[in-house]
Amino acid sequence: MTHVITGSCCNDASCVAACPVNCIHPTPDEPAFATAEMLYIDPDACIDCGACVDVCPVEAVAPDFELEPEDEPFLALNGAWFAAPGRSDYPSTPPRQPGLTVERAAPLRVAVIGTGPSAGYVVESLCGVRDLAVDVTVIDRLLTPGGLARFGVAPDHPHTKSSGDAVIKALRRQGVTARLGVEVGVDVSIEELRATHHAVVLATGASEGRTLGLPGADLPGSVTAADLVGWYNGHPDHADLAPDLGVERAVVIGNGNVALDVARVLLTDPAELRRTDIAEHALAALDVSNVREVVVVGRRGPEHAAFTASELIGLASVRGLSLAARVEDLAPEVGEGDPVLAYKLDVLRSFGNSSGERRLELRFGLRPTEILGEDVVRGVRFESGEVIETELVVAAIGYRSRPMPGLPFDEARGVIPSRGGRVSGANGVYVSGWVKRGPSGGIGANRWCARETVEALLADFDAGMLTAPAGDERITGADLIAWERIDRHERALGRAAGRPRIKVVEVAEQRGLLG
DSSP states (O other): OOEEEOTTOOOOOHHHHHOTTOOEESOTTSGGGGGOSSOEEOTTTOOOOOHHHHHOTTOOEEEGGGOOGGGTHHHHHHHHHTTSTTOSOOOSSOOOOOOOOOSOOSOEEEEEEOOSHHHHHHHHHHHTSTTOOEEEEEEESSSSOOTHHHHTSOTTOHHHHTTHHHHHHHHTSTTEEEEESOOBTTTBOHHHHHHHSSEEEEOOOOOEEOOOOOTTTTSTTEEEHHHHHHHHTTOGGGTTOOOOOOSSEEEEEOOSHHHHHHHHHHHSOHHHHTTTTOOHHHHHHHHTOOOOEEEEEOSSOGGGOOOOHHHHHHHTTSTTEEEEEOGGGSOTTTTTTOHHHHHHHHHHHGGGGOOOSEEEEEEOSOOEEEEEOSSSOOEEEETTSOEEEOSOEEEOSOEEOOOOTTSOOBTTTTBOOEETTEETTOTTEEEOTHHHHOSOSOTTHHHHHHHHHHHHHHHHHHTTOSOOOOSOOOOOOBOHHHHHHHHHHHHHHHHHHTSSOOOOOOHHHHHHTTO
16 A cells, blocks of 8 residues: 555645655655656555655645545556656655754844745744744735635635645734735835835735737737636636636637646536635636637647646546547657656547547647737637637736836846845845746745745844844734634635635725624
């Protein structure tokens, strides 16, 4: 018997330290960790102790004999990763990460901007420093904390969405104060925060979708995945998007996990989505949607596709969905030497055996050159000359962060430039998460990104490089109790409808719940 890591793996590697025999890889100190789709358990080394199950924050680990039918493919995938050269001879003792320490005995006051998983990991790292009296103020422009976990993760991925629970846990730590409904750059400036704190850490994520930059890309019917994901997840900024779902075919340009998420949500039976926390306005629109086909287009070949094996496996479990990929795109030699890539290609080859009333096709090697149409989208033309007719185009080609007034910004990369977490040219200001490194890595990867940033902050604190606060902070905003009122209300609405929660989307309605 062995334990198996499944598709909801978040890569935070809590399981690595818990494993007594070092059978979970890649570990954070191994080069492959930075690009790994997920973590894997060596079936030949696992002693079936279950320690990994106890510490996994997203319930991604299970013994092989308890796997749900849709998770059974992960048993083979876990084993496949260890088939590559150099992945079978590891030390029997897992790596141990030393705890963060500080030499100065003085209290430390830090402002953290953002309430997503990255911010949560920053707060946990700061509060976990032994013998340090730390005072953390966490600021978010929304009244509903959670960031990516609430507004970015697909509604039909409940285990991954549960990573937001860790954020709330961090906000409840001693010495942590939440200030919600406060927009930095509008209600308070970076300079004002610096004056009342030793340091400021931005963990604001990457909330804007990259645009295609093609002729016709601004036509009605052309949207970014960031906007569409925000719409169906109930983000207040995107509640009024109102995409036209009266069309029969949609084209998604991009081949990462977000592209597959969008396609899957558009094609999933609304009765299945009704069991999730998808926004009510999105559920109502999908109830009457005419979309029956989604074509997901990648500019390069399948060997370069950014989607993970777990996302492909998840597609196969969607009821009533026919999956297709063209054999000519899946040459046998592609994937040689990489067992995980070879596994993904095998999954793609199996797609022709599925059938259903709704259809998802994955195309590769098609480079779009123009969005066709005069008043609205009518199709997409590709470099090859092929045209796919559609009236809904979704650009799923990546995310970028928003600039922050008073700080430098790298327009090309869409991040705040930094080195080791220190913002360039801004003493005492730091970044963590996607605003630091770009939109790469799973939710758990932010844990190690946060650690690096906090290490830099503590080193500067010890070296006396951080200016002491000049006075008490004067930020006014809703506290965590306010969020808990909204949370209780949403969960109560959900219970009445047999759902985990029904989100309150309008900010005015949220404020009305605060009394």
